[in-house]
Amino acid sequence: MFKNPKYLPCLHTFCKLCIHTYIQSSVAKENIKKGFKCPVCRTLVSVGKRSNNPEGWADKLPNNHLIMSMIDRQAIKKLEKICNVCELSNVNQKAVSWCTVCQEALCSTCENCHRKFKMSSHHKIMALQEVLTDKTTSVSRLITCEDHSEKFAEIFCLDHGKPCCTVCATVKHWRCDKVLVIEKAAAGIKEAKQTTEFLELIMLWKKLLDKSIQDTQKHVCSVDIMEHSIFSEIEKLKKDIIEHVNKVEKVAKEELVLKKKGIVTELADIMTEMFSLKSTVNNWHNILSTSINNGSEIQCLVEFNKLVSKKEKLESEIVNATSNIDTLSLTFQRNRVAEKFQENVTSLGKLSIENSKQRTKSESLRSCSIDSVSRTNETNCRTGKVKILFTLDVGENSCNAVSGMFIEDFIFITNNKTKKLLKFGQTGIFQCDIEFDNGPFDITNFRGVEIAVSVPNSRQIHLINIHTMAIGRKIQLTLPVYGLKYFNVNDQFVAACKNSILLLNASNGKKIKETKTSGGQNFCICAYKRNSYVYADGWDSVSCSEDDSIKFTYKSQKLSTPRGIDADFRGNLYICSYSLNSIHQISTSGKLIKIITCEDLGTMDPWVIRFKQNSNKFLVTSLSSGKVVVAEIT
Known part of the structure; x- marks a missing residue:
C-alpha cells in the first residue's frame, strides 16, 4: 500500500506489487480466467475486456489518490519526499519544496527550472517545512481521469457522481445537466450534511455488526453449554438402564455431536459473512474519515460518491446478514420407552434443533420482511372463532x-x-x-x-x-x-x-x-x-x-x-x-x-x-x- 496503491471495485486498497503477486497465485490456484477475488471480502473483481493476460491486470487497476496523498504527507513530514520530476527519470533526489498548483514535490534543480518556465513561473512554491505548518495548503495528488490516465480530472459530473477530464466531459457527459468544475463541486463537501449523515450511518453499521458478531459468539458458547447439559442427562439415564443403554449410547452421542457441529458450522458461516461485511464497513469508515480529516475537498467528494454508489447494495447485505439470525437450541427429550428397560429400547431420546428466529434491528436499519409464510400442516387457526x-x-x-x-x-x-x-x-x-x-x-x-x-x-x-x-x-x-x-x-x-x-x-x-x-x-x-x-x-x-x-x-x-x-x-x-x-x-x-x-x-x-x-x-x-x-x- 505504501508504493503505487491500487484500489478494487469493492474499495479495498493494496500496493501494486502485492496485488499483482496475489493475482498471479489466485488465477493459478482457482483457475478463474475472467477476474479474481478480493483478498479481504472475496468479492469477484471482473477484468472485463481489459486483458486476457493476468500479468497486466494490476496495471489496469485505478490508483488510490487519497492513499498516495497520505504517503506524500508522511514523506514530507519525515523530510524524505522524493522529487516527483526526477522520479519520472528513475532518479531518487530528495525534494526541498512543494508546488501548490501542480501538487508536486521538487528538488532544488527542478524548482529553479519550474520557476523559469513561462507556464509555471507564477506558481506558488513553498518549502516542505512550510507545507506542514500552513493549514491552508493541502498535500494532495491531482486526480487522473478513469478513462484517460494521462489526463487530470478537471470536471465533476454530479449526475454520474464521477470526476472526468475535459475530453470525457465533452464526449460522454455533454447531455448531463450538472457538470461543474471539480473544485466548485467539491466546495463544502466535508461539512455537508449528507457527508456527516453517511459517516454516522457507516458507524451505525459498525456497531450493528459488532453486536451481531458478539451475540453470535455468545451463542456458540451457549451451544457448548447445552451440549454438556445434555451429555449429563444422557449419563443419568444410562445409570438407570446400564445394561441396555451401552448399545445405544454411542449412537446418541454421535448424533448429538453431529447436530452440534452442524449448528456451529452454520453459525461460523454466518460470522464469516458478517466479518466480511464488517471488514468492508471498516474500510468505508477509514476511507471517508481519512478523506474528511486528511484529504482535500476533491478527494472527499470523489471518495464520498464512490461509497454512496455502493451504499444501497451494502445496506441490503447488512440488513440480510443481521436480520435473519436463527437462535438454534439443542434439546434432548427422553424416550419414555427407554425408562422401561424390558421393552426393547433402541434409542435414548430425540435430539432436535429448535429454531427461534430473532431479528437485530436499529432505527436506521429496521427492515420488515415480506408478507410470506412458512408451510405447515393444513389445520384451522386455533378454535377458528x-x-x-x-x-x-x-x-x-x-x-x-x-x-x-x-x-x-x-x-x-x-x-x-x-x-x-x-x-x-x-x-x-x-x-x-x-x-x-x-x-x-x-x-x-x-x-x-x-x-x-x-x-x-x-x-x-x-x-x-x-x-x-x-x-x-x-x-x-x-x-x-x-x-x-x-x-x-x-x-x-x-x-x-x-x-x-x-x-x-x-x-x-x-x-x-x-x-x-x-x-x-x-x-x-x-x-x-x-x-x-x-x-x-x-x-x-x-x-x-x-x-x-x-x-x-x-x-x-x-x-x-x-x-x-x-x-x-x-x-x-x-x-x-x-x-x-x-x-x-x-x-x-x-x-x-x-x-x-x-x-x-x-x-x-x-x-x-x-x-x-x-x-x-x-x-x-x-x-x-x-x-x-x-x-x-x-
Whole structure:
C-alpha cells in the first residue's frame, strides 16, 4: 500500500506489487480466467475486456489518490519526499519544496527550472517545512481521469457522481445537466450534511455488526453449554438402564455431536459473512474519515460518491446478514420407552434443533420482511372463532378502495377516495396522515424503514418513511398497478394490474415479466413464499403461482369477485369474496377449510384482508362503509 496503491471495485486498497503477486497465485490456484477475488471480502473483481493476460491486470487497476496523498504527507513530514520530476527519470533526489498548483514535490534543480518556465513561473512554491505548518495548503495528488490516465480530472459530473477530464466531459457527459468544475463541486463537501449523515450511518453499521458478531459468539458458547447439559442427562439415564443403554449410547452421542457441529458450522458461516461485511464497513469508515480529516475537498467528494454508489447494495447485505439470525437450541427429550428397560429400547431420546428466529434491528436499519409464510400442516387457526378488537374510521363511505397493513407498532391505511395514507397506533389511536396528488391504492413493506404505496392514476410507486411519514423517492412505471407486494429476497415488486401480474425491478420500476390472468379484474395480490404469490384468476377463482408454474387453483360457486388475499402464520390463505360478503379460508394446497361471513366481522363488501406477521391478528377493509375492522382469530 505504501508504493503505487491500487484500489478494487469493492474499495479495498493494496500496493501494486502485492496485488499483482496475489493475482498471479489466485488465477493459478482457482483457475478463474475472467477476474479474481478480493483478498479481504472475496468479492469477484471482473477484468472485463481489459486483458486476457493476468500479468497486466494490476496495471489496469485505478490508483488510490487519497492513499498516495497520505504517503506524500508522511514523506514530507519525515523530510524524505522524493522529487516527483526526477522520479519520472528513475532518479531518487530528495525534494526541498512543494508546488501548490501542480501538487508536486521538487528538488532544488527542478524548482529553479519550474520557476523559469513561462507556464509555471507564477506558481506558488513553498518549502516542505512550510507545507506542514500552513493549514491552508493541502498535500494532495491531482486526480487522473478513469478513462484517460494521462489526463487530470478537471470536471465533476454530479449526475454520474464521477470526476472526468475535459475530453470525457465533452464526449460522454455533454447531455448531463450538472457538470461543474471539480473544485466548485467539491466546495463544502466535508461539512455537508449528507457527508456527516453517511459517516454516522457507516458507524451505525459498525456497531450493528459488532453486536451481531458478539451475540453470535455468545451463542456458540451457549451451544457448548447445552451440549454438556445434555451429555449429563444422557449419563443419568444410562445409570438407570446400564445394561441396555451401552448399545445405544454411542449412537446418541454421535448424533448429538453431529447436530452440534452442524449448528456451529452454520453459525461460523454466518460470522464469516458478517466479518466480511464488517471488514468492508471498516474500510468505508477509514476511507471517508481519512478523506474528511486528511484529504482535500476533491478527494472527499470523489471518495464520498464512490461509497454512496455502493451504499444501497451494502445496506441490503447488512440488513440480510443481521436480520435473519436463527437462535438454534439443542434439546434432548427422553424416550419414555427407554425408562422401561424390558421393552426393547433402541434409542435414548430425540435430539432436535429448535429454531427461534430473532431479528437485530436499529432505527436506521429496521427492515420488515415480506408478507410470506412458512408451510405447515393444513389445520384451522386455533378454535377458528373471530374476536373483533376495534374498528377504524378512515372517512368517506362509498366506493372507497381501502387497503392497509401492520408494520412494527403501527397500522397504515390507504384511502383511495380521500387520497390519503393514515397512520394509527396498534390500539387504533389515530396519529397522522399525508395526502397524495392522486389516490393511493395498495401498500407493502419495503427496504429499511420505508413502505411502498401504489398510485395507479399517476403510474407511480411512492416510497414513504414510516416514522417521519415523508414521501421520498417516486418510482415511475409504464402501467398503472393496483395490488403491490415486495419480495426482499429478489428485490422485486409483484403487482396486480387488473388483467395481468407484473414482476418489477424494485429499484427502477422496469418490467421484468408479465403474466396474463384467466379473466376478471385483479386488484390485489399476496406474496406467499420465496417465489410464490396468490392472485385472483377469474371471477370465481384464485391461483397460486410458484416458481413460474401454477401450484393450485381454488374455484368455488360461493366465491364471487375475489379481491384481498393474505395468509396467516400457519400458511392458510384468506380470500375476500367481495360480491358474496364472505371470506374463504383455504389450506396451503388450495382446499376449503371454512367460510367466514361478514356478519361475524360486523362489516360488508370486504375489499382487503391483512394479517399481522406471526400473529392471528388481522384487519379487513370495506369498499362501501369506510370502516376497517381489526380482529383476531382465537
